[in-house]
Amino acid sequence: MKVIADLCLVPLGVGISVSPHIAECQRILRAANLKHVMHAYGTNIEGEWDTVFGAIKRCHEAIHAMGVPRISTDLRFGTRTDREQTLDDKVRSVEEKLRT
Amino acid sequence: MKVIADLCLVPLGVGISVSPHIAECQRILRAANLKHVMHAYGTNIEGEWDTVFGAIKRCHEAIHAMGVPRISTDLRFGTRTDREQTLDDKVRSVEEKLRT
Amino acid sequence: MKVIADLCLVPLGVGISVSPHIAECQRILRAANLKHVMHAYGTNIEGEWDTVFGAIKRCHEAIHAMGVPRISTDLRFGTRTDREQTLDDKVRSVEEKLRT
Amino acid sequence: MKVIADLCLVPLGVGISVSPHIAECQRILRAANLKHVMHAYGTNIEGEWDTVFGAIKRCHEAIHAMGVPRISTDLRFGTRTDREQTLDDKVRSVEEKLRT
Numbered sequence: 001m002k003v004i005a006d007l008c009l010v011p012l013g014v015g016i017s018v019s020p021h022i023a024e025c026q027r028i029l030r031a032a033n034l035k036h037v038m039h040a041y042g043t044n045i046e047g048e049w050d051t052v053f054g055a056i057k058r059c060h061e062a063i064h065a066m067g068v069p070r071i072s073t074d075l076r077f078g079t080r081t082d083r084e085q086t087l088d089d090k091v092r093s094v095e096e097k098l099r100t
Numbered sequence: 101m102k103v104i105a106d107l108c109l110v111p112l113g114v115g116i117s118v119s120p121h122i123a124e125c126q127r128i129l130r131a132a133n134l135k136h137v138m139h140a141y142g143t144n145i146e147g148e149w150d151t152v153f154g155a156i157k158r159c160h161e162a163i164h165a166m167g168v169p170r171i172s173t174d175l176r177f178g179t180r181t182d183r184e185q186t187l188d189d190k191v192r193s194v195e196e197k198l199r200t
Numbered sequence: 201m202k203v204i205a206d207l208c209l210v211p212l213g214v215g216i217s218v219s220p221h222i223a224e225c226q227r228i229l230r231a232a233n234l235k236h237v238m239h240a241y242g243t244n245i246e247g248e249w250d251t252v253f254g255a256i257k258r259c260h261e262a263i264h265a266m267g268v269p270r271i272s273t274d275l276r277f278g279t280r281t282d283r284e285q286t287l288d289d290k291v292r293s294v295e296e297k298l299r300t
Numbered sequence: 301m302k303v304i305a306d307l308c309l310v311p312l313g314v315g316i317s318v319s320p321h322i323a324e325c326q327r328i329l330r331a332a333n334l335k336h337v338m339h340a341y342g343t344n345i346e347g348e349w350d351t352v353f354g355a356i357k358r359c360h361e362a363i364h365a366m367g368v369p370r371i372s373t374d375l376r377f378g379t380r381t382d383r384e385q386t387l388d389d390k391v392r393s394v395e396e397k398l399r400t
Contacts, residue, residue, distance in 0.1 A: 001157075001161065004341065005341070006308075006339075006340070006341035008376055010210055012218070013182075013216035015212075015213055016212050016270045016380070016382060017393075019393040019394045019397050020397050022394045022397075023397035023398050026394065026398055027398070037339065038391060038395075039337065039339045039391065040304060040306075040344045040346075040388075041304065041306035041344055041376050041378075041390070042376070044339055044340045044341055049157060057101075057149060057153075060149075060179050061101065064179065069180055069181050069182040070178065070179075070180040070182065070216045071178060071180070072178045072210050073176065073177050074174070074176050074208075074274045074374075074376060075176075075177070076172065076174050076175075076308055076341050076342070076374060077172075077173050077175070078170065078171060078172045078173070078341075079160050079164065079170075079171050080169055080170040080316070081164045081169050081170075082169040082170065082316060087340040088340075090340040091338060091339065091340050093317075094319045094322045094323050094326065094338060095338075096319075097319050097320050097322075098323050098326055104240060106208075106239075106240075106241035108374075110310055110372050112310070112312065112318070113316035115313055116280070116282060116312050116369050116370045118312070119293040119294045119296075119297050120297050122297075123297035123298050126294065126298055127298070137239065138294060138295075139206075139239045140206075140246075140287040140288075140290040140291050141206035141242075142206060142241075142242075142276070144239055144240045170316045172310050174274075174276060174374045176208055176241050176242070176274060178241075182216060188240075190240040190241070191238060191239065191240050193219040194219045194222045194226065194238060195238075196219075197219050197222075197223035198223050198226055201357075201361065213382075249357060249360075253353050253357075257349060257353075260301065260349075260379050261301065264379065264381045269381050269382040270378065270379075270380040270382065271378060271379050272376065272377075272378045273377050273378070274376050275375045275376075275377070276372065276373065276375075277372075277375070278370065278372045279360050279370075280369055280370040280371070281364045
């Protein structure tokens with residue numbers, strides 16, 4: 001089962017700068033060979049269910065290992081059985097409507 | 101790793117009544133022996149990471165098997181290493197502050 | 201326009217105990233006379249759009265006034281034009297399916 | 301109060317193609333002169349609180365006016381008092397960590 005997800009991870013108890021932890025998470029997604037695109041409030045991820053959720057688990061483990069005592073994450077994710085869809089398809093589909 | 105989650109699953113392409121699909125999901129959480137509490141915009145779930153995410157995967161599979169072509173889910177989840185915390189602890193902690 | 205919402209507010213930069221800030225937010229919802237029910241990962245809120253979003257803005261303002269430098273919130277909200285629905289309706293509708 | 305938000309709007313009861321409704325929402329954000337960047341699972345928005353939430357309300361109204369009976373939205377939003385931050389700052393801050 002393919003999944004398209006959007007991961008927004010918030011480390012708590014380490015002050016207000018969270019970018020080192022988000023960067024660590026990007027390295028984990030890259031190491032997992034998952035297609036991913038960062039934006040200003042999360043990261044789009046595309047892949048097989050188990051690969052995606054395995055990487056997200058490693059993100060939580062790695063960020064705790066950096067000394068973060070608490071993490072609160074918001075994850076959106078979608079699956080569909082009618083057809084394959086990629087990250088690019090989703091954006092392109094809206095952009096085509098905007099052109100007309 | 102223990103996780104406290106809140107699952108909000110939205111079936112698409114099946115009209116506007118989604119309660120049969122949410123009910124199916126409740127049955128899966130119960131069968132997994134996961135502590136869970138439904139509210140008006142999701143379901144709190146408490147358990148070991150792999151058990152929780154395994155059950156959520158089965159929810160998506162079961163709802164697709166009911167004929168739903170597309171599912172969009174929003175999941176909040178938190179982990180912490182400083183101490184154990186339960187669903188009840190989280191609510192009680194705020195209620196104590198409200199009393200004073 | 202009526203709205204049913206679920207508010208999950210995460211204060212950053214104040215350590216890992218967030219219950220005093222959540223409690224302040226509960227007081228604001230109560231003062232706004234909004235129907236609201238707290239659960240372990242957020243608070244259900246029911247009311248008119250402007251009343252609900254006005255109260256949420258005051259929550260952010262009040263928590264910053266308590267000395268919190270950064271807040272990251274996840275809010276789910278739903279509107280519908282086909283019929284009126286309450287917090288209780290949503291839960292009851294699933295519970296009926298579970299009984300059969 | 302400035303806010304950085306991420307809007308993910310899901311129309312229900314209109315089948316599985318939601319791109320016409322998302323496109324309508326993009327037009328509303330543009331008309332409001334709000335800085336916004338679409339990605340595969342939502343749209344980043346940056347602006348003053350009342351402008352941002354006013355535009356989101358018009359999105360719900362416009363999509364209902366297109367015949368959609370039910371909308372379920374997930375919105376992340378952040379405010380901070382320690383310093384100004386833009387959409388670009390947030391991404392750049394992580395990218396700098398990835399380079400080192």
